[in-house]
Amino acid sequence: MPAKDSFGRLLDIMDELRAKCPWDKKQTIESLRHLTIEETYELADAIIENDMDGIRKELGDILLHIVFYAKIASESGEFTITDVIDGICDKLIFRHPHVFGDVSVNDAEDVKTNWENLKIREGNASILAGVPKSLPAMVKAHRVQDKARAVGFDWDEREQVWEKIEEELDELKTEISQMNTERIEAEFGDLLFSIINAARLYGIDPEAALERTNKTFIRRFKHLEQQTIKSGRPLTSMTLDEMNVIWEEAKKENNKSII
Numbered sequence: 001m002p003a004k005d006s007f008g009r010l011l012d013i014m015d016e017l018r019a020k021c022p023w024d025k026k027q028t029i030e031s032l033r034h035l036t037i038e039e040t041y042e043l044a045d046a047i048i049e050n051d052m053d054g055i056r057k058e059l060g061d062i063l064l065h066i067v068f069y070a071k072i073a074s075e076s077g078e079f080t081i082t083d084v085i086d087g088i089c090d091k092l093i094f095r096h097p098h099v100f101g102d103v104s105v106n107d108a109e110d111v112k113t114n115w116e117n118l119k120i121r122e123g124n125a126s127i128l129a130g131v132p133k134s135l136p137a138m139v140k141a142h143r144v145q146d147k148a149r150a151v152g153f154d155w156d157e158r159e160q161v162w163e164k165i166e167e168e169l170d171e172l173k174t175e176i177s178q179m180n181t182e183r184i185e186a187e188f189g190d191l192l193f194s195i196i197n198a199a200r201l202y203g204i205d206p207e208a209a210l211e212r213t214n215k216t217f218i219r220r221f222k223h224l225e226q227q228t229i230k231s232g233r234p235l236t237s238m239t240l241d242e243m244n245v246i247w248e249e250a251k252k253e254n255n256k257s258i259i
């Protein structure tokens with residue numbers, strides 16, 4: 001089935017659900033919000049796991065939400081799914097003059113710079129205006145750094161970032177020695193921001209990197225729990241050294257599985 005026919009089928013199903021299903025009839029743009037956020041995180045999980053079947057399914061769920069929002073908005077005369085699609089098409093054409101116009105670019109960085117400059121021409125008051133306020137702090141830090149880079153606000157050489165990290169770490173240690181909680185929090189923030197900056201400079205997604213480490217820790221800790229259950233001893237009765245022996249076993253097993 002051609003893509004446009006499949007999309008038309010989805011629109012027809014949405015019309016039916018909105019007319020006949022008590023749950024779907026009850027939904028509002030506000031009530032769908034938390035569900036959309038959940039679906040987005042489920043897609044992120046599937047991407048981290050490289051689960052292509054899961055990615056396919058989660059994209060379908062998100063597409064349903066897009067159609068759902070547009071359907072609700074069309075009922076009050078705000079906008080339709082056609083408006084949504086036309087809007088993104090016009091935006092893509094306008095922001096890609098190197099494809100649809102006569103602008104020349106040398107590489108992807110030129111494209112990003114042009115993109116941000118065009119956003120300013122569209123009326124955005126700041127390069128950073130498009131970063132959502134509700135983004136998780138780590139994701140937000142990565143986005144604002146990336147956007148600042150697009151207009152040249154970045155290190156000349158990426159290796160320079162390590163001096164900044166060492167500087168921030170020293171400042172954090174100084175505040176810890178003085179036990180000023182407010183200043184310790186501020187310096188922790190500066191250090192984390194610098195580490196995220198380093199990840200960006202070396203082409204690493206810090207959110208994905210941390211999530212992989214989270215998953216590895218969880219797997220190893222579950223191994224620790226399972227081994228203690230087999231031995232008939234609760235974790236609370238073991239010394240840290242005893243737990244570390246099992247933890248190192250888990251690390252070896254992980255390495256064999258290339259985890």
